[in-house]
Amino acid sequence: MQTLLLATRKGLFVLHGAGTDWSIAAHHFPGEPVTAVLADARDGAWTAALRLGHFGVKLHRSTDRGQTWQEVAAPAFPPKPTEGPWADDTTPWSVDLIWALAAGGPDQPGTLWAGCIPAGLFRSDDAGASWSLNTPLWEQPGRRDWMGGGYDHAGIHSIVVDPRDSRHVTLAVSCGGVWQTRDGGESWTLTASGMKADYLPPENADDGNAQDPHCMVQCAANPDVLWLQHHCGIYHSDDGGQRWIGITAPVPSGFGFAVACDPHNPQRAWFVPAQTDACRIPVDGRMVVNRTDDGGARFQTFSSGLPQRHAYHLVYRHGLDVSADGQTLAMASTTGGLWISADAGEHWTVVSNDLPPVAMLRFV
Amino acid sequence: MVTVEFAPTLRRHVDCAPQLVAPGALREVLEAALLAAPELAHYVFDDQRAVRKHVAVFVNRQMVRDRGVLNQPLAAGDRVLVVQALSGG
DSSP, X not given: OEEEEEEETTEEEEEEEETTEEEEEEXXXXXXXXXXXXXXXXXXXXXXXXXXXXXXXXXXXXXXXXXXXXXXXXXXXXXXXXXXXXXXXXXXXXXXXXXXXXXXXXXXXXXXXXXXXXXXXXXXXXXXXXXXXXXXXXXXXXXGXXXXXXXXXXXXXXXXXXXXXXXXXXXXXXXXEEXXXXXTTSSOEEOOTTOOOTTSOGGGTTOGGGOOEEEEEEOSXXXXXXXXXXXXXXXXXXXXXXXXXXXOOOSSOSEEEEEEEOSSOTTOEEEEEESBTTBOSOGGGOOOEEEESSTTSXXXXXXXXXXXXXXXXXXXXXXXXXXXXXXXXXXXXXXSOEEEEXXXXXXXXXXXXXXXXXXXXXXX | OEEEEEOHHHHTTSOOOOEEEOXXXXXXXXXXXXXXXXXXXXXXXXXXXXXXXXXXXXXXXXXXXXXXXXXXXXXTTOEEEEEEOSOOO
């Protein structure tokens, strides 16, 4: 039996299942927007990020798999300075949305990372009882040039902690490129070399600080391998993001938001194509999943079990996940569809067509 | 004393009975009332301690437009009501 958590516009759903037989077991925070969820493998705790329409972002934590929840502190910016280089900052110093939650390493019990819109990175060392803004990243001068990509302000949506070294953290900013720290957040380096932004004037296309990664994932078995779905296509790195290699756009499209990579096989990754930037629906109304097994040289397109006529599902950046077995995948859309595959994405089974818009799903 | 009351839509998240606090500027009054339920403050204020844009503060049935300074003086007998504005989908 496996467990899957779905963060949706109308609450957090818990699903249990095995193979392709899955069902909803619990619904928490009914009616409330849940933007991110973390199932912490270190201690079994679940953390849910809410974005209350009137009352701001909140964090709730459960140590008993959702039987009870306790509200804990939410990340919050410090008072905006009234003098100095950031006094005229046009970005609001107030968290609008928690977009990413990540656990620190096994040697850092209680450490959590939160990526937000606006693009503040926050760290807790007490399991969410308190949070502090990472000022080296927030105050690095390039942050002033970050742009919103679909939201009014830039945000951090992907955070990966190196399993070999917890002080090595890589994150992706939409739009602000990929940034890495090797000293636990005391200093940051822009590592977006190789990416191209075709939405910019040609002479600016290589500007790493202006890139729009949609989602970035890391191979657990080989953490130097990163996969990234970018606004302008798919990228792959086998040197920890020092150099990004653009992948020839697969059929039917290289555009999309979500990416998942096999935790055991660094050559295998999945993508969910949408038509184009300007038309964010499945190509020809046919929903498909693309998989590469050879590092992006070739792709197979799978459609079995997915709607093939007048399907307008968009799988948003956190709407695809693979379980630790490398075979079970879950995928959910912003129009409330949820599908499961038990054979590495080759066949899919619908679990529901009637869920709220899904922001994130994660296997426990 | 000034009466400060939080609407049920707020109290369903963090309960707080109506508070009687000393007269003063609106910010002082709100901050004093929130001492009874410090966890409620993050629901009323954003990170910069401004009233959230989807929260409305009324003084004696008059909505307060100012969200940041909150220096409106309040006198004994005034009533403050904090409610949620209409928004969402």
